[in-house]
Amino acid sequence: MAGVTGRVWEPSTRPASTIGAAPAEATATAHAKVILLGEHAVVHGAPAIALPVHGLALTATVTRTDRPLWIDSVLYRGPIAAAPELLAAPVTAIVETLRHVGAPATGRAVRIDGEIPAERGLGSSAAVAAAIAAAVARSCGVELDAAERFALIQAAERVAHGTPSGLDARSVVSDTPVWFQAGQARELPSALGGVFVIADTGLRGRTREAVAGVAALKAAEPDRVAGILSRIQECTQAAVDDLAGDDRAALGARMSQVHALLRELTVSNPHLDRLVASAEAAGALGAKLTGGGRGGCVLALAETAQNAETIAAAMRENGAERTWMLRPEETTA
Template identity: 50%
Template sequence: MLADRGAAPRATGRGAHAARPVDEAVGSAHAKVILLGEHAVVHGRPAIALALPHLRVTAEVRRAAGPALLRTEEYVGPIDTVPAALASLATAVRATLERLELPVSGVDVAVRTGIPVGRGLGASAAAAHAIVDALARLTGADLDEEARYRLVQEAERVAHGNPSGLDARATRTRGAMLFRSGTSTRLPVRLGTCLVVADSGVRGATKEAVADVQAFLERDPARATALLDRLATLTTEGAADLADDRRRELGARMSQAHAVLGELGVGHPALDRLVDAAEGAGALGAKLTGGGLGGCVVALVPTPADADRVVGALEAAGAVGTWVVPPLEEDA
């Protein structure tokens, strides 16, 4: 069981004991989309990610007698017997309670997601963040950002094997960020047009894709390294494009990145069809986003008025869901 309501947890970060324990609490986190740099970021290169605040995961936690329970659309039961697909969520519950020096029992955790799972939008990291947030609120603990990041990364290792850490940062960061080797920096953005994200309907396979790229590196290190370096260059140049609303240049870099990711072996015919459809409808560029082997694409449209036309083309090409990211203008 959890400690009594009147007993605050031990110090866990800056300003612990910031609130008293409560009987129920809610945590949430948002989706993200990688604009440039996926896979390269796993190998120490930079990547750009944008928040998708309208796609969210919520975790509702309450105190309850007995073992720690997890509730999702797919499963209701003890965290010790969750199916493999939900093991990362069980890890988030267990790791957080252990970090707070509390028994792994006495909580009922209900996770509701509005983020498509297996689409490269950060669903597993967002769910882990929501759980960590809710448990911290329930117990009255003040976990600092680094403590939260480490807990989410522990869950992400279960989900993806060798996560870069980008999702663990991006699902709690507003706007745009540049991520490299565990460190994120807010990016200035002056992008006066929209991005369109489209779901191919094919479940992605991040863990498999990461392993495939690693195998490529071991099999042909010179070729794989050159491709990863090319992605890094496109990312660095794309960050400057974002800051100055150089949308045509940014779109061209996105399309180039899609081709490079295909050469790395993480593409999929369904993603290629969506990219072709977006560009055929006037998008300035489009690419897969996330781990690949399925999942989503992201397209850059010339002006906000062009978004509906591109959405229509993507849906006609088989997209099962689309989301429009409005123009962005933020300081770092």
């Protein structure tokens, strides 16, 4: 099939002592993520903050077989040689992982269970690649280290997105909030006690289009766009103290401010704006689009779990296809 990248590394030269016995079946999981602050600015070198969404997760199960490589997903079930282009990224994760550990590209069936909605800014393609890479390696008796797993996720993400920043690859395997800038990630301390509501517009995000639109706007109006990106960066940096100090009101205000700035960058749309407005009218401390924009999801911050339920109901009444909660125990570190 088209779209599969070349090698990430030469076949593995791991010492035999570092490779365990290959099990008959191996599994691995990964979860979704949301960008709290910093989307689009991160493309231009500014920082971003991402949060893990453990409630949206998937599992890859790899079984040893006596047939060619096989994939079983909600989109396609069959040999990877005949897989549709839509599965080029997962296929890349399978092939590159086998190549990396020095195993033959045959004799494995990969099943993907669970669903993170695709093209919603939730990191679905990175999560699929993360789970596949770890499970395939384990099926060969190999535990990937963090750098190896990141590189394999990025190989798949390049097929899916062209030039991924690496934010999704870091976030979908992190148990804590992530500070990401210029390809580097670190754990971010958080004591936040509020509850986030994630609302799906039901519309696919158009990240490539949005990123290209911001680049075109920056070329046409460099000073204005630079100012917008700078203000987004200031909000992202200030949010570090908001998270550490559980300043929910300040963080919410920054979220709403950043949404207004993202609107100026033309990456919002009426569906996103309506959900943001409905969340704020229902008592949210702040709300914004999350991810690439022009579709996808909205993230709102509620003071309490009870407030969150009210906000989620209001967003569904105003067009959200579905909502999820992100509770304090998932965002504290």
